[in-house]
Amino acid sequence: MKNNLLAIDASTEALSIALHYEGKFIRHFEVCPQQHSQKILPLVERILREADITLSELDGIVFGRGPGSFTGVRISTAVAQGLAYSSGLTLVGVSTLQAMAQQAYMEAGKSSVVSAIDARMGEIYLCQYNGETRGVIQPSTEETVIKPENIDFTSTGAAGVGTGWQAFSELATQLECEIIDNITLPDAYYMLFIADDSFTQGLSVDAADAQPQYVRDTVTWKKLPGRE
Numbered sequence: 001m002k003n004n005l006l007a008i009d010a011s012t013e014a015l016s017i018a019l020h021y022e023g024k025f026i027r028h029f030e031v032c033p034q035q036h037s038q039k040i041l042p043l044v045e046r047i048l049r050e051a052d053i054t055l056s057e058l059d060g061i062v063f064g065r066g067p068g069s070f071t072g073v074r075i076s077t078a079v080a081q082g083l084a085y086s087s088g089l090t091l092v093g094v095s096t097l098q099a100m101a102q103q104a105y106m107e108a109g110k111s112s113v114v115s116a117i118d119a120r121m122g123e124i125y126l127c128q129y130n131g132e133t134r135g136v137i138q139p140s141t142e143e144t145v146i147k148p149e150n151i152d153f154t155s156t157g158a159a160g161v162g163t164g165w166q167a168f169s170e171l172a173t174q175l176e177c178e179i180i181d182n183i184t185l186p187d188a189y190y191m192l193f194i195a196d197d198s199f200t201q202g203l204s205v206d207a208a209d210a211q212p213q214y215v216r217d218t219v220t221w222k223k224l225p226g227r228e
Contacts, residue, residue: 003199004057006083007188008044009064010036010075011096012117012163016188017043020196021051021058027189036075044083055087060204062195064186065093067125067143067215068117074212081207090204092195093211096186097143100161101129103183103190105137113137114155114177116164119145124164124171125215128155136197143215151175 007018015036018027026047032039048054055061063080066073077093084091097115104110111132117125123145130140148168153175160177163184172179198204 001192001196003059003196005060005062005192005195005199006044006047006055006058007062007064007094007191007195008040008076008080009096009099009186009188009191010040010079011064011066011068011072012185013069014185014187015039015043016186017047018187018189018192019047019051020192021053024051025189025192026050027187029187029189031185036072040075040079044079055083055089058087058089060089060195060199061087061091062188062191063091063093063210064096064099064188064191065211066096066213067119067145068096068186070214073214077210077212081210084207084210090199090206091210092198092204093213094191094194095127095139095143095213097125097127097162098129098137098139098194099186099188099190100183101127101137102194103187104159104161104180105129105132106190106193107183108159108180110159110180111137112155112158114158114160114175116160116162116168116171118163118167123147124168126151126164128153128158134197136194143213145215148174
């Protein structure tokens with residue numbers, strides 16, 4: 001990694017924080033539903049103390065931009081904005097779906113991944129990833145929220161990650177995916193690697209321009225340009 005970054009994510013039941021500074025990593029991951037707002041800032045402070053640095057010594061801040069719990073996504077975004085304002089740093093938001101796909105790529109060598117998060121109300125947040133660029137797994141579809149029975153594709157042999165596969169047990173057979181059972185929630189550690197590439201390319205934004213991605217207004221499965 002080229003950049004010194006702090007990543008935070010509170011968008012799902014998991015709360016995760018990860019720091020990269022001068023080649024060293026410090027990370028925290030726990031499942032703590034409805035406790036994110038109380039725990040997130042003390043954990044950030046603890047990790048910075050452990051690294052013996054201040055925010056201003058970093059190159060930027062990374063946050064889980066969603067999709068996920070509306071409240072959790074807002075917490076991730078708002079805390080990242082507050083930290084960025086206080087330190088004069090810029091931000092990169094990372095998809096929670098891409099973070100899980102990146103974990104499958106880095107841990108299991110999977111370059112074809114379908115990420116699915118339980119979106120409640122009988123729906124899932126869904127995105128497919130194929131191939132990598134500069135070590136970052138790349139989406140081949142847009143993120144969407146959809147009822148499983150409305151999915152009209154298969155992805156034979158792809159790895160399936162996320163809570164959507166547990167919520168809808170028939171999904172693996174329907175999409176012909178091989179489920180990685182230990183990757184169910186996004187981890188800020190893997191967001192670091194995605195965001196590092198964005199920072200290197202100059203794609204960070206000021207705090208005022210950081211945006212959550214709820215995905216709820218996306219209701220159809222769409223291929224990205226050039227990926228039809």
